[in-house]
Every structure is written in C-alpha cells, then in structure tokens.
Amino acid sequence: MSASARYCWLERAGGQATLFLSGVWHLPRIADIDAALAGAGMPASPLTVDGAALSTLDTAAALALLRRIAGAGASIERLAHFNVSHVRVIEAVLERLGDTAIEPPRRRHGVLAVLGMHVLEFRGLMKGHLDFFGRSAAALGDIALRPRALRLKELAAQFQHICIEAIPVVILVTFLIGVVLAYLFGLQAEKYGANIFVVDGVAIGMSRELSPIIVAVIVAGRSGAAFTAQLGTMLLTEEIDAIRTLGLSPMQVLVIPRFLALVIALPLLVFVGDVSGLAGAMTVANPLLDITPTTFIERVRSELSVDHIIVGLMKAAAFAAFIAIIGCRMGMTVSRDSRSIGINTTSTVVQCIVSVILLDALFAILFQELGY
Amino acid sequence: MNAVPVIEVDSIVTRFGAQTVHDGVSFSVPRGQIAAIIGGSGSGKTVLVREIIGLLRPAAGRVRVLGTDVWNAPEEELSALRRRFGMLFQDGALFSSLTVAQNVATPLIEHADVPPHLLGPLVRLRIALAGLPVEAATKMPSELSGGMRKRAAVARALALEPEVLFLDEPTSGLDPITARAFDRLLRFLCDDLGLTILVVTHDLDTLLSIVDRAIVLANGGVIADGPVKEVMRVDDPWLQSYFRVRTMLEGKENNRGT
Numbered sequence: 001m002s003a004s005a006r007y008c009w010l011e012r013a014g015g016q017a018t019l020f021l022s023g024v025w026h027l028p029r030i031a032d033i034d035a036a037l038a039g040a041g042m043p044a045s046p047l048t049v050d051g052a053a054l055s056t057l058d059t060a061a062a063l064a065l066l067r068r069i070a071g072a073g074a075s076i077e078r079l080a081h082f083n084v085s086h087v088r089v090i091e092a093v094l095e096r097l098g099d100t101a102i103e104p105p106r107r108r109h110g111v112l113a114v115l116g117m118h119v120l121e122f123r124g125l126m127k128g129h130l131d132f133f134g135r136s137a138a139a140l141g142d143i144a145l146r147p148r149a150l151r152l153k154e155l156a157a158q159f160q161h162i163c164i165e166a167i168p169v170v171i172l173v174t175f176l177i178g179v180v181l182a183y184l185f186g187l188q189a190e191k192y193g194a195n196i197f198v199v200d201g202v203a204i205g206m207s208r209e210l211s212p213i214i215v216a217v218i219v220a221g222r223s224g225a226a227f228t229a230q231l232g233t234m235l236l237t238e239e240i241d242a243i244r245t246l247g248l249s250p251m252q253v254l255v256i257p258r259f260l261a262l263v264i265a266l267p268l269l270v271f272v273g274d275v276s277g278l279a280g281a282m283t284v285a286n287p288l289l290d291i292t293p294t295t296f297i298e299r300v301r302s303e304l305s306v307d308h309i310i311v312g313l314m315k316a317a318a319f320a321a322f323i324a325i326i327g328c329r330m331g332m333t334v335s336r337d338s339r340s341i342g343i344n345t346t347s348t349v350v351q352c353i354v355s356v357i358l359l360d361a362l363f364a365i366l367f368q369e370l371g372y
Numbered sequence: 373m374n375a376v377p378v379i380e381v382d383s384i385v386t387r388f389g390a391q392t393v394h395d396g397v398s399f400s401v402p403r404g405q406i407a408a409i410i411g412g413s414g415s416g417k418t419v420l421v422r423e424i425i426g427l428l429r430p431a432a433g434r435v436r437v438l439g440t441d442v443w444n445a446p447e448e449e450l451s452a453l454r455r456r457f458g459m460l461f462q463d464g465a466l467f468s469s470l471t472v473a474q475n476v477a478t479p480l481i482e483h484a485d486v487p488p489h490l491l492g493p494l495v496r497l498r499i500a501l502a503g504l505p506v507e508a509a510t511k512m513p514s515e516l517s518g519g520m521r522k523r524a525a526v527a528r529a530l531a532l533e534p535e536v537l538f539l540d541e542p543t544s545g546l547d548p549i550t551a552r553a554f555d556r557l558l559r560f561l562c563d564d565l566g567l568t569i570l571v572v573t574h575d576l577d578t579l580l581s582i583v584d585r586a587i588v589l590a591n592g593g594v595i596a597d598g599p600v601k602e603v604m605r606v607d608d609p610w611l612q613s614y615f616r617v618r619t620m621l622e623g624k625e626n627n628r629g630t
Contacts, residue, residue: 027533031485058533059565063497064490088564096500100493105510337468337514 007036010043017043018080019069022053025061034064042072052081062093063100070097132329136259139251154257162223163265167272169222170215174273177210178202178280186289195289199299202281208308211273213360216319219266220352224327227258228348231331232341240332250332259324266320267313274309311372315363322359323352376439378403378536378568379424384433386419393419394430395592401585403535406562406569408579411589412610417572418462420589421538424570425459426450438535455483457536458529462544464521466513472499472524473509479531495531501565502527503557519550526557537561539571543578551575555582576617 007029008021019040025033047069051057069076079087109117143150185198231254234240243250278300285291291299330348334340377400386394393416401407409417422428424435426442435442440453466475476495480486486494499509502523513521522542529537542558543551559582561567573579579586579600586603588596588611596606604615 027484027486030490031487034487034490059497059501060484060486060494060533063494067490067493085566089566092501092560092564093497096497099500099506100496102496102506103492335514337512339469340514 007033008040010040010047012043017045017047018050019047020050020053021057021065024056025054025065026056026058027060030060030064033061034068037064037068040068042068042074044073046075046077048078048080049076049082050080051083051086054083054086057083057086057089059089059093062090063097066090066093066097067100128333129325129329132332133325135251136255136325136328139249139256140259142252143256149252150260151253151257154253155261158258158261159265161226162219162261163268166219166222166265166269170218170269170273171276173214173218174206174211174277175280175283177214178206178277178282179284181205181210181277182281182284183288186284190289195291196295196299198285198289199281199291199296200303203278203300203304204308206277206281207274207304207312209312209360211277212270212312212315212319213356215270215273216266216316216323216356217353219262219269219320220323220327220356221349223262224323224348224352225345227324227327228331228334228345229341231328232334232344235332235334236336236338236341255324255328255332258328259321262324263317263320266323267316270312270316271309274312307372311363311367315360318359318363319356322355326351326355377401377436378438379407379570380434380436381420381424382434382436384420384423384435385431386416386423387431392592394433394589397433397589397592397594399587399594399597401568401570403568404562404566405584406558406571406582407585407587408583409570409572409587409589410574410579410614415589416592417589418540421459421540421570421572425457425538426454455479455532456534457538458526458532458534460522460525460529460537460539460542462540464513464525466521466525466528468513471510471512472504472516472527475513475524476527476531479528483532498527498530499524501530501561503553519546519554522546522554523557530561534567536568536570539569539573541572541574543573543575548577552577552581558582576615 006023007025008019011018011020019042049065049069066076079090082090181202182198185201186195189195189198189201231240234254240250240254243253282293282296285296286293327348330344330351334344379401381400382398384394384397385392393414397420409420411417419428423430424437424442426435429443434444437453438456440449442450442453445453466472467478470478473492473495476498477491480491480494496506496509499506504520504523504527508516508520508524513524516524526537526542539558543554546554555578558569558571562569571578571583573583583600585598586596586600587594588603588606588608590608590610595608596603596611603611
C-alpha cells in the first residue's frame with residue numbers, strides 16, 4: 001500500500017467512479033492529503049465520494065478535496081456514508097469555493113510610476129512643512145501678543161528632556177571629537193613644528209562647524225524622533241482630537257512649547273559642546289604636543305574670536321527650528337496605524353540630519369559672502 | 373465522546389497587589405458549546421481569559437485547555453496547544469504592516485505545511501468563512517472599518533483550524549446590525565465547524581440569542597453558571613439590574629404596541 005492510499009483511493013464499478021476517503025483529514029497533514037488527491041487519478045466525470053472511513057475532516061482538507069475535484073473537471077454527484085458534521089464542513093466550504101478561486105488583483109506599479117509617486121510625495125511633504133512652518137509662526141505671533149498663552153510648564157518639561165538630559169551625551173561625544181581632532185591635526189602640524197596652530201584649528205573648527213553639526217545630529221536623533229513618536233501616538237489615541245474639542249489649539253499646547261524649548265536648548269548644548277571639545281583637545285595637547293593647559297587657554301583667548309562662537313550658536317538656533325518643525329509635523333501626520341509611527345520617526349531623523357547639513361552648507365556660503 | 377471538557381478552570385486566584393480579583397473561580401466548558409463570561413466592569417473577565425490562554429499567570433489554581441495543563445505543561449506541549457485554539461483580542465490586534473491576506477497567511481506559513489498552490493485559496497477560504505468579501509484580502513488593516521477588522525481578526529484566529537475560539541468583547545464598538553451578523557458567524561462556527569467558543573461579552577443581545585451558557589463573575593467568584601434562561605432567574609442584585617435593562621425596554625415597546 002502506497003503512502004497516498006492511506007488517505008484516498010478511487011474505485012470504478014460499471015462506469016461509476018467512487019472516491020473513498022479515509023483517516024484523519026486535517027490541516028497538519030494537508031501536504032500529504034493534497035499529494036494523495038493528486039495521485040488518485042481523478043476522472044473528469046461526476047463521481048461519488050465515500051466518507052465511511054473518514055474520522056476527521058476540517059475545512060482546509062475539504063478545500064483541498066473540492067479544489068482537486070474541480071481542477072480535474074469532475075464534480076461530486078453524491079456524498080455517501082458521511083458523518084453529518086463532515087457534510088456541514090463540506091457544504092460550508094462548497095458555498096465559498098467560488099470566493100477562494102478569485103485571485104484578487106495585485107497592486108503593482110512600474111518603476112516610472114513609483115518614481116513619479118515619490119516625486120509627488122516629496123512635493124507634498126515640502127508643501128506641508130512650509131504650511132506647518134507658517135502656522136507655527138502664526139502661533140508664535142499669537143504668543144508674542146498674548147504672552148500668557150505660553151505654556152510655561154510644558155516648555156520647562158520639554159527643556160528638561162531636550163537640554164538637561166542631553167548634556168552627558170553631548171559632553172561625551174564632543175570631548176571625543178576634540179581629542180580626535182587635536183590628535184589628527186597634531187600629527188600633521190608636528191612635521192612643521194607648528195604645534196601651537198593645532199589649538200587655533202580645533203578652537204575654530206569646533207565652535208564654528210563641528211560642535212553645531214554634531215550636537216544638532218544628536219538632538220535630531222534624540223528629540224526630533226521623540227517629538228514624532230510622542231505626537232504620533234497622541235494622534236492615534238485621539239488625544240490631539242480631544243485637545244481640539246476642548247477648544248485648545250494643539251499648536252499652542254504641543255508644538256510651540258517644543259519649538260521654543262528646542263530653539264533655546266540647542267544653542268546652549270552647542271556651547272557645552274564647544275567647551276567640552278576644547279577640553280578634549282587640551283587633554284591630548286599636553287602629552288602629545290607639549291602644549292600645557294595654560295598655553296592652550298592663552299592661545300584660545302588670543303586666537304578664538306567671539307564671532308566664531310556666535311556664528312556657531314546662530315546656526316544652532318536655525319538647526320533647532322528645522323528639527324522642531326520637522327519632528328512635530330511628522331508626528332501630526334501619521335496615518336492610523338502603529339507602523340506609520342515607525343516610518344515617520346525614521347523619516348524625521350533622516351530629514352532632520354539632511355536639512356542640518358544642507359543648512360550648514362548654505363550658512364558657509366552666506367557667511368563667506370558676508371565676510372564673517 | 374464529550375467526557376473531557378474542552379476548558380477546565382479550577383479555583384483560580386488572581387491578585388494585583390493588595391487587590392484580589394478572583395478568589396476561587398471554577399467552571400468548565402464541554403465541546404461544541406458557546407459559553408459566555410459576563411460580569412460588571414472590573415470583575416476580571418478579560419484577565420480570566422488571559423489566564424486561560426496562558427498570557428497571565430494566576431496566583432493559584434489550575435487551567436486545562438484540551439486536556440493540557442496550561443501553567444504546568446512543558447514548552448513543546450504548550451506550543452502544540454497554541455495551534456489548537458484561536459484568540460480574538462478586543463481591538464482585533466491585526467498586524468498593521470501586513471494586508472489582511474498576509475495576516476491570515478502568517479500562522480499558516482509559520483505552523484502548517486501548506487502546499488504553495490493551496491495557500492492562496494486557503495487564506496481566501498478563511499476570509500470568506502469569517503464573512504469578509506474577497507476584495508478585503510488586499511487591504512491594510514487601517515483601511516478597514518471596525519466590524520471588518522474584527523472579521524479579519526476572526527479569519528486569522530481561524531487560520532489553523534482551531535478547536536477552541538476565545539473572543540474578548542467581539543461586538544463592542546459595532547453597530548447593532550453588524551453585531552448581530554457577528555453573532556450569526558459565531559453560531560455558524562460552533563454548529564457547522566464544531567468549534568467550542570468562550571466569549572467575554574457585555575452584549576445582552578448576544579447573550580440572549582446565541583449563547584448556550586452564561587458564566588457570571590462577581591465578587592471574585594462565579595455567582596451563576598448555566599443556560600441563560602436560568603441565569604436570568606438567579607437572585608443577585610447585579611444580575612437582576614443587568615437583565616432589567618432589557619425587560620424594561622421590552623416592556624416599553626409592548627406598552628406602545630397596545
């Protein structure tokens with residue numbers, strides 16, 4: 001007896017074919033059952049199905065049976081010796097057999113269509129950001145006219161999250177960057193005996209470019225992502241709708257405190273980064289380049305003009321505005337499922353970092369032209 | 373044939389901190405019944421279901437589902453058991469990143485050896501059995517209405533041909549027409565496909581139309597257990613006020629008719 005004979009076999013008597021089913025017909029054995037049905041040699045004519053030896057029949061097995069019979073061009077003429085509950089299962093599947101055969105259309109798009117959709121999406125995104133920026137500016141104007149509308153408590157809470165709690169990581173990262181910079185500059189400068197210029201390089205590089213960029217990237221990853229995830233979850237749980245129905249403005253309650261907190265916090269963090277970067281450089285300057293801390297500080301005082309620091313802090317404020325707007329808007333525009341929170345949070349971080357770098361390039365040209 | 377009950381709950385005790393939710397809850401459900409757990413808010417109905425299906429460990433007591441001791445069985449036995457029951461969570465809990473068809477296919481791909489040419493038809497059979505139109509198969513959960521989401525979740529719960537189905541408030545948040553259609557679906561699953569169903573519900577209409585048996589939780593224990601008609605006569609203040617809402621409505625209608 002072959003393995004397939006365990007489940008079903010076909011007998012012909014006087015031109016009438018009968019398919020005998022036997023054993024346990026259920027989902028865990030569906031592959032064997034289907035193989036047995038394929039090997040049964042189904043005739044393309046009406047046949048009787050005998051279920052006398054059948055002990056279990058579930059809908060998956062019934063589906064396999066009915067599809068094999070229909071696939072061979074056969075049909076069931078009669079169900080013989082079937083248990084009542086098995087007949088019900090077969091009937092339930094038979095009723096829906098038409099539905100199971102319908103292959104729903106797949107949504108597929110060509111490369112060009114996908115490209116086009118992305119371009120349109122990008123245009124929509126930019127328009128949306130601009131619109132949101134406008135509305136934030138209007139809300140800020142409101143605050144300027146009615147300072148009491150400012151939610152000081154929320155502002156303070158956000159400031160705590162964005163600024164105070166970020167200080168350790170900012171110090172760590174910028175300190176290490178300072179160490180690395182001083183080390184790399186030092187390797188080159190030593191060849192020309194120009195050790196002392198390492199201080200100039202690190203001081204100007206850190207305060208004007210590196211500290212603003214590095215700190216903005218850290219904050220984009222920390223706070224920008226947090227804004228999107230928080231506001232997105234609030235949107236899904238209808239908290240934002242509740243704020244609206246209570247006659248409050250989500251702009252005033254949620255966006256403005258975050259915006260202001262970030263615009264205040266980022267320059268402060270950048271300043272922390274400036275100091276910590278210099279400290280890092282100073283630490284390696286002594287053993288590596290024979291520049292004592294006293295000399296280092298003297299050199300910084302004489303060579304690092306306040307303008308460089310101010311340029312760095314101004315840039316930081318602009319970065320902060322972009323991070324806040326992007327983070328908040330991406331949070332307010334999640335669609336109605338948890339997956340889109342993830343997508344939007346990722347998108348926030350990418351957009352923030354790209355815009356920080358683009359802005360930085362713009363500022364570089366701008367300050368060059370202004371002779372700053 | 374029905375010697376062993378499908379679900380056996382034996383003196384379950386549940387505590388959250390100092391608060392005792394269940395203090396010796398016991399009942400059993402035989403094969404092929406629709407049993408309902410009812411009770412006021414905070415009586416621990418959902419908690420009880422979570423304990424039965426092995427998501428939350430009770431402080432004391434035993435749970436047997438299909439003969440397996442849920443809280444003392446080895447992991448292999450438990451994972452075999454999990455394939456034999458389905459659970460419908462209150463909000464459907466569909467995977468939001470997958471289409472309806474992919475949601476239904478997930479347990480099939482993970483746990484069953486379905487020949488590739490049969491997978492699509494089988495998924496669509498589940499979707500049709502749950503009473504969804506075939507077009508719903510390619511939709512994302514976020515594109516479905518509340519009633520359709522619940523049906524899609526039923527389709528996923530049915531994927532592996534479970535013998536037992538647990539449902540947590542299946543008709544909450546549905547309009548009465550959709551809710552009644554959902555009731556008929558449960559009756560069909562029980563009568564035609566032979567499932568045993570345990571449903572947590574607040575819905576009086578569900579209770580009066582399709583449930584074979586009601587288990588009433590109150591004050592940490594089971595205060596009534598039996599056919600709905602009998603439970604209605606039990607002398608308990610909460611139960612009486614629960615059913616009175618209904619009799620009052622019907623009374624008003626009768627008055628209007630005369």
